[in-house]
Amino acid sequence: MAKQRSNCSLLGLLQFLSIITNFNKFITTLIANGRSADIPTLRIVVPASLMNLDTKENRNMKSLSKSRYTAFCQCPKNLWLGVFKRDEAVIDDAAKARFEEGNVVGYLAMGLFGNYKEAHAEKPDGSLDLSAMIAQTQQFMAAGVENICEASFSIDGNYCAVDILRKNGDGWDIYEVKSSTYHDDKTDTAKHLLVYSRDIAYQKWVLERCGVKVKGCYLVRLDSNYVRGKELDIQDLFHIKDMKELVDNEYLKVPTNVKRAKAVLAGDEPDEPVALHCHDPYDCAFFQYCTKGMQYPNVFNMYRMNFQLKCELYNQGKIYYEDLRDENLTEIQRLQVETSLNGTQLVTPEDIREFLKKLTYPLYFLDFETMMFAIPPYEGTKPYQQIPFQYSLHWIEEEGGELKHSEFLGDSVLDPRRALAEQLCKDIPKGVCTTAYNKGFECGRLKELADAYPDLREHLLDIRDHIVDLIEPFRQKMVYLPEMNGSFSIKHVLPALQPDDPALNYSNLEGSVHNGGEAMTIYPLIATMTPSAAAAARESLLKYCWLDTYAMVKVWEKLREMATNN
Numbered sequence: 001m002a003k004q005r006s007n008c009s010l011l012g013l014l015q016f017l018s019i020i021t022n023f024n025k026f027i028t029t030l031i032a033n034g035r036s037a038d039i040p041t042l043r044i045v046v047p048a049s050l051m052n053l054d055t056k057e058n059r060n061m062k063s064l065s066k067s068r069y070t071a072f073c074q075c076p077k078n079l080w081l082g083v084f085k086r087d088e089a090v091i092d093d094a095a096k097a098r099f100e101e102g103n104v105v106g107y108l109a110m111g112l113f114g115n116y117k118e119a120h121a122e123k124p125d126g127s128l129d130l131s132a133m134i135a136q137t138q139q140f141m142a143a144g145v146e147n148i149c150e151a152s153f154s155i156d157g158n159y160c161a162v163d164i165l166r167k168n169g170d171g172w173d174i175y176e177v178k179s180s181t182y183h184d185d186k187t188d189t190a191k192h193l194l195v196y197s198r199d200i201a202y203q204k205w206v207l208e209r210c211g212v213k214v215k216g217c218y219l220v221r222l223d224s225n226y227v228r229g230k231e232l233d234i235q236d237l238f239h240i241k242d243m244k245e246l247v248d249n250e251y252l253k254v255p256t257n258v259k260r261a262k263a264v265l266a267g268d269e270p271d272e273p274v275a276l277h278c279h280d281p282y283d284c285a286f287f288q289y290c291t292k293g294m295q296y297p298n299v300f301n302m303y304r305m306n307f308q309l310k311c312e313l314y315n316q317g318k319i320y321y322e323d324l325r326d327e328n329l330t331e332i333q334r335l336q337v338e339t340s341l342n343g344t345q346l347v348t349p350e351d352i353r354e355f356l357k358k359l360t361y362p363l364y365f366l367d368f369e370t371m372m373f374a375i376p377p378y379e380g381t382k383p384y385q386q387i388p389f390q391y392s393l394h395w396i397e398e399e400g401g402e403l404k405h406s407e408f409l410g411d412s413v414l415d416p417r418r419a420l421a422e423q424l425c426k427d428i429p430k431g432v433c434t435t436a437y438n439k440g441f442e443c444g445r446l447k448e449l450a451d452a453y454p455d456l457r458e459h460l461l462d463i464r465d466h467i468v469d470l471i472e473p474f475r476q477k478m479v480y481l482p483e484m485n486g487s488f489s490i491k492h493v494l495p496a497l498q499p500d501d502p503a504l505n506y507s508n509l510e511g512s513v514h515n516g517g518e519a520m521t522i523y524p525l526i527a528t529m530t531p532s533a534a535a536a537a538r539e540s541l542l543k544y545c546w547l548d549t550y551a552m553v554k555v556w557e558k559l560r561e562m563a564t565n566n
């Protein structure tokens with residue numbers, strides 16, 4: 001049955017959003033737990049590449065959809081694999097999180113123009129009933145509905161669902177909703193917008209062939225400049241861009257592209273070399289499939305090498321480090337290749353000693369855990385802002401002194417930032433030396449906290465200004481071990497420096513948190529857990545973050561050893 005929503009239900013949803021910090025995950029949890037809640041129904045939509053459209057029946061039809069069309073524009077093989085070998089797709093947690101955010105953003109945007117109706121129907125097996133959705137759309141249009149969400153059309157095996165189809169005089173406007181952000185007009189170049197232009201051009205082409213007069217084409221994204229007030233204001237949250245000119249350019253290419261895409265679907269697996277298109281505009285989920293059989297380490301592990309160059313070398317058969325010796329490499333890349341092939345390491349005690357002089361007592365080791373949401377959850381936050389909810393702090397008062405520890409973890413219900421900032425100012429005195437690993441992240445969060453809380457500003461900026469980056473000796477080639485393999489992240493550096501200590505192995509951590517991604521996923525869910533599950537999740541978070549700063553202490557100790565033993 002088609003869904004009818006109004007401003008009224010949207011208002012209820014927004015009020016709900018204002019008290020629930022992680023709306024989408026909360027809803028997912030409710031559904032996963034099989035519980036019902038007095039809230040509007042939210043469909044959980046699977047990734048576009050794995051859409052229900054790709055049922056066996058539809059696959060045999062070799063039909064196109066807007067996601068298949070854009071997949072073809074990225075790479076013909078991507079389209080073919082997505083239809084015929086989709087089990088080979090590797091979708092990482094970050095991509096899954098993006099899809100999930102996209103669902104929430106799309107849902108919110110439905111109410112952008114007031115009352116609306118949504119075309120939605122499912123078959124008994126849970127897959128989308130496209131024929132029923134197309135029929136609903138026709139009924140809505142005939143009945144004079146002004147705003148139709150998921151407006152569905154199909155002609156000659158070309159299907160599309162328009163996010164919002166809006167009546168405009170004697171025609172209709174297309175609104176394509178994305179969970180990406182608008183920054184400013186300067187960054188909105190035609191190249192940047194190309195992927196959206198293609199998508200909308202395909203929709204316009206399908207609609208016009210179905211006899212619908214398309215008057216305007218618009219792109220709806222989150223405005224990165226939006227700062228949430230007490231309530232969420234979706235009119236200000238979303239930025240609407242007129243895409244007519246850009247879409248007109250792409251529109252002319254649609255008939256040829258559709259013909260070529262259908263030929264791809266009618267044929268065997270295409271032969272396509274890896275190239276820039278594997279990462280641009282989106283990371284292709286089939287990259288592992290297309291490079292399968294490749295051993296580790298290889299050219300794609302090279303430190304800060306341009307991706308296009310990596311692909312060129314790969315396609316020339318220069319895959320492994322021994323094949324790269326004669327290439328024009330940077331100093332660190334050469335170090336990476338030579339230390340790996342020769343089993344050597346680089347340690348420069350003099351430079352390390354100079355670096356260690358910057359680390360004075362009392363010495364603090366700080367690490368934040370953060371979360372981010374497409375829809376800003378708290379007053380004063382922006383779309384996709386990194387919101388700190390936890391920190392771990394180790395410190396040593398004096399040479400040979402005891403290692404002490406302090407920590408903060410929010411309650412997962414209230415905005416954690418103020419309490420976190422207050423405790424941090426108590427835990428770290430002004431004027432002392434603090435270390436962070438890859439300090440740009442910690443410094444950025446401290447600056448944001450300082451901006452949010454003027455009374456704590458001076459202290460927070462003082463902490464920031466006294467941070468020394470523990471990554472420096474590795475980035476500046478004072479120490480290089482082959483096991484680092486071109487990565488200076490602490491998750492690579494620590495096992496290279498301390499290979500035999502199981503207590504420093506993140507995979508040995510008990511509980512559900514072993515990395516930052518898991519921490520940011522689990523934290524907001526605590527508010528919805530049973531008391532025992534919440535206690536276990538908090539324990540896991542605390543252990544994980546503790547290890548992050550303990551690892552920094554161990555890296556510092558190892559540097560001291562290297563500086564004195566050589």
Ligand code: SF4
Pocket residue numbers: 074075076077078081272273274275277278279284285286287288290
């Ligand atoms: S990995 Fe690259 S070559 Fe392979 S399907 Fe994806 S985009 Fe095409």
